[in-house]
Amino acid sequence: MMKRMELLKSILLSLLVVLSLLLTWNVWSYQPASNLYDESETTVENVAIAEERTTRDLIQPSRFLVHGEVAVSGTSDENNINTLNSLMQEWNIYNVQQNNSFDEADFQNIVHGPNRIEVLYPAGIPFSAYRDILTFENTNLPEDTFDRLVIDVSGQEDTPFTVYFVHYENRVIYEGRVDSTHLEDLNRVIVSNAPAIYTPLFAYETGDRTIYLPVERREYTKYHYRMTTIDINLFRRALFQNPETVEMNQFGSSRDQYFDQSSNLMEVDRNSNTLSYVNPSAELSTVGRAGDLFQKSRRFVNEHEGWVDTYYLYDLDAMDQEITFRMHEQGLPVFNDNGAAEVYQEWGETRIHQYARSYLSKQFETPVSADAVSIGSGYDAIEAIESIENYNPERLQDVTVGYYMTRDSNGSEYILDPVWYYKYNDSWARVPVIGGGDPVGLE
Template sequence: MMKRMELLKSILLSLLVVLSLLLTWNVWSYQPASEPYDESQTTVENVSIAEERTTADLIQPSRFLVHGEVAVSGTTDENNIATLTSLMQEWNVYNIQQNFSFDEAEFKDIVHGSNRIELMYPADVPFTAYRDIITFENSSLPEDAFDRVVIDLSGQEDAPFTIYFVHYDNRVVYEGRVDATYLENLNNVVVSNAASTFTPYFAHEAGDRIIHLPVERREYIKYLYKMSTIDINLFRRALFQDPDAVTLNQFGAARDQYFDQSSNLMEVDRNHHTLSYVNPSAEMSTVGRSGELFQKSRRFVNEHEGWVDDYHLYELDAMNQQVDYKMHVQGLPVFNDNGAADIYQEWGETRIHQYVRSFLSIQVEFPNEDDTVSLGSGYDAIEAIESIEDYDPEKLQDVTVGYYMTKNSNDNTYTLDPVWYYKYNDSWARVPVIGGGDPVGLE
């Protein structure tokens, strides 16, 4: 009886093994009876307009300051900035933690105190994005953002030095450590010759802010560029699900509208060389993480290789899911009244809601070393700003030199004039001239 039971068990086990093999084969060899998957029905056509960009390409400091024992020196030069950031890319930052133990005076000493390098960013920089620029030992980083990086040079030569990640308006400070082995090279390359190499700066107090500005007048080159325009059909193919089903309405020679059955709309302004794409079906936006917002904004443009010229992250608003990238020339931001120097995005929950950008690209530069502008000092800029009616120093956020881009009337050339700009109550404007007149040079 026992032998018969063992035999039945063996037969049953063998049948189960055979059944298992048959089921596995069916899974492997199964093909659905539906139509083959057509990627073109669910994804936007692969289009290459210009180039892709990395995080390090897009997130750049607008300037950095070297705070010595007495004097402060600074630079906006892109080569000087590249030298410093390339040194930082070799570092390994560890022990990241939030610092809560400071009052207002101590906060300003952390940021603006002596023996420090202060890197200033025009937009909030997420920690998760900065991981692509500098190495962090910590596997998890704060879900937070900063707009300044401060390197403390005041410690002992053989001890790790401190690096601070500061959100200036929110008075939030994180700190980490970097091994002392990198300090000597930093001092030799950047710090030791700062007073003779960089521009002297002074500190101006505006409300609870300290804004550093150049002490002296400076000569800036006035640029003239011939611009080319990107073929609008490339954007039509890149942005619409079915480009062949897009309808075109033309309103004279200057304005075109493209739309499809989903009510997606792309409007082209040929006078100002800008386009605006709106996807009305995008879900309502909610407050999201700044790191996710930056990464999807970068990937979105990378998908159609839509980066032209030199664009840097200039605004990142996680609350409203808005991102703005601005053209830069010689390390300085380019401003244009009609948006021809910006790439702007507004996001829904998972999809782009609005995409507004220039379709210009620099084709030829006409350099003229003799065509320069003597721009007023930081003192001149502050005097002009303070002369504005109803000026409130609490609302002044930043002051910088930028280029004002204007189209010349007779051809497709653009002039870039160096001008003082100020950020006031979250908006950028040209610094006015006392008594009126041309803001260039603040004469």
């Protein structure tokens, strides 16, 4: 009887040990589910199309302005912007908090007053993403976005200076502090010779918005590129759950459709070298955090290493869960009538709903005999914009020089022409020419 009891005890002890080991293994191997997005519904196969990109690679100012005591000058040159970025990356920003004690006059002075460096971004930048670009001492940053950063350089070099994070349209300001040791470099490298180095600007008022534009004409380089196309099968393998079961229909000589049993659809337009993927089962969402939208959109393209050339965040709509990254050339945005210069995503609750992009990549620049184009001044651009029928200045949001990308008549090259663009009612368009004609140069 005693032997039987001892045997039962041994068996029970062994079972408890095994159970303990299983529980320990479950604890160690458990990973909480992320609600950022469902990876099983996006990229399903290890496909390397081009490159991965970091947050720092994808977020870049469109330009910065230096407000002196009287004059304002600015630049969109990529090298100048990178110089400022390098100085800012040395900072440790602390004591970030919202500023609620200002009226409209205070707001205008904070953003456009003298002794300021005004750094403009083309889209709302989430604080959570900007943490990957600059160093913040605060552990909890606002769940908010900003579209310009204003640096107050008026202080003494032994006193911490203020950095303002501004959402211009919403009139929201957060401010932080930076140690005074960095102020000398800012003034020496960026501010002191600004009128001589950067482009002189004038202010154009559009109701509650001030847009700064160049006083004089200037020349921009016109580019000719030989492009290569990315193998469509790489996208088929990356975007469909079971790529081997995907079927294809051809529509004429230039359009193909790929689809599977789940009704996922990828349409390829060979005339424009663009593709559009739609996952109709993704539940559409109208609520989401801007930071989550940026991170999941970046990770989604990273999973198939789908970044080519130079693309920066250009539009972010957290309410409708839409995001656009735009091609840039020498710091200027590139536009194309068929979407061949952008990467667009629309997201559902956890899964991609729509993914539209070019499958082109620059191969090499081709030499041309004349590659400089003279662009009209900001005054010329405003005169042309004001000539538009039913123009309302309060709906004008931005004006900038960008590149208009077209395909040459032989189809072998793509041409990037410098052209004035304006943002009106949340849409970008080429500035028209008074009396019609070619918008290049506003002549």
